[in-house]
Amino acid sequence: MITFENDFIWEVDDKINSAMKDAFEKILDEKEKGISGYFTLGNDSLPIMEAAQAYAKTNAFVKKSDTIVVIGIGGSSLGTKAIDSIFRYKYKNIKKMLFLENPDEIDFSEKMEKIVKEKTLFIVVSKSGSTIETISIFKEIIERFSLDYAGEDKEQLIAITDEASVLHQFAQYYGIKSYLIPKNVGGRFSVLSAVGVVPLTIAGYDVKSILEGASTMVERFFNAKENHILKKAAFLSVYKKQTPINVVFSYANCLEDFTKWYVQLWGESLGKIDKHGNNTGLTPIGHIGSVDQHSFLQLIMQGPRDKTVTFIKVDNFEKEIKVPNISLKFIEKTDYINGYSFNELIDGECEATKESIIKEGINVDGITLDVLNEKNIGKLILYYELLTSLCGIMLGVNT
Template identity: 60%
Template structure:
């Protein structure tokens, strides 16, 4: 209700996204929007709504019945893999992002992979598979606040795709954890270093934050020990923290690897998205699972529907 109170009907466009067309949270919010703004979908208000869903889904049929503009998701693309489809591209384009660059970054990485120039991705997937029992927890440590949503998406992508029953009937999987540096150094690093050695850690750092903010040359009484950083940029400080954290893990026998992004832009984010989608797919294939379904999630939905229909 707080968000709705900040919106004005005349300047708002509502995008309803559900692959299946029946996602209970999505449809419930849409009903709330219709009620709050008194949308008349039989009249001009239908132009304030866009639908993104599978062709032929219940939501697609709803859109057809009101002549609402819709974009369809390919049948073989699951929700968590759909960010480079209309699910991500339409809202991002409307929000002013360069989605051509986003797709270009993803496409270029895919081309390099099939040209044999990104073999490290295959090696990483193989390492995860071979060590999945010894190292069942995979940590992504992103040293940039702007990568928080990407990190959260990785957790969903990895968890929902890899945690399955394999072709032999065994329960398999690896647990994803998403951290943001340097904040989570103070909440999780202790566990990784001195806790069970059952984790791998991937670091992402940004070469250039495109922010030249410098730490002032100020000496504070009693805390002069921090003066060594005076005159350096926060860019330098954050990357130094990333390097130090990674070294501390290596020194304590924790397997790590690193990804350096030149800067945060659409092209590089597109590369990261396809990187993790491919890594997930490759690892799932080695584990002999269906990486793209989510029967455990569907079971929860079935129980929810049954409980609320009583």
């Protein structure tokens, strides 16, 4: 379960109500006309997931592989990486995932040390099929591992791309397995298309539950059961000049890559010239509490009042660790936290921080996941995608 709350300080007048109504109709229209395809990925990707599952079970090479290397950048890797980072700790016996994103010589060399050719499945992901970083890294992989993509090593390769792209043509020509990204799903909205579904399914993750969560969120939203998304989009749009920055504080280390995905989605979708020719956009910043809270909190409170703040927290982690009942001589003043769990400590900091920010009159909203499971993450992904679309509509930009 995810709960959403906000304490926005504003008055919703008729004009805002009517803008929300218009935005809802516009997004409904985009869904029904198939202008944007991400809404239905929760269902549309089920057959892709099943196909990938079947492939993983039957293909001899995939069966023996223990590592998946995803070659892709931006929207082609960030979402997949975010999900891998969140659930990795739960699954010890699934395939390892490595991401080759930046053609960074040091990072690349470090990762190469971890790859054993005979055990590695390479998945090349590029919507256009010719992303320069991705194809250059792919070439280096071919050279380094003498990858006979036209012959005996072709089962070590999968391509994920748009239909009829140059990468798709390449894959078809040589009989390399490929999966397609729907044309009406933009790169940064593509995590629940083949882009994320195929590598995560083959790795062994419970993709079905993620897709279920996504479908649930979409259904609830279009049945007017998640109107807070509409309100948040309206609030952010109305106050775009006053608070152009949205800071997301995630109180869980494993959500760090998720915040990177959000920053990308938000920045690239909303930073655009609007229909009146004006520069428009909301600047996203991702932080991890409590680590970053020590520094950034002060900036939020004492710095310019140009920020809204979103707190994401998890109520229960599966691994509870309690601060032991130890009293250290001279450091007894920290004993008040003894017996509480680490998560209660973090949670307490999150709540205290939130309250002090609210007291300053800064606009805040909160997202609480009861547990860190696949369904909740599917919902959270769709929440952010819907929010981004709605902000775009209300800001008058084409996301």
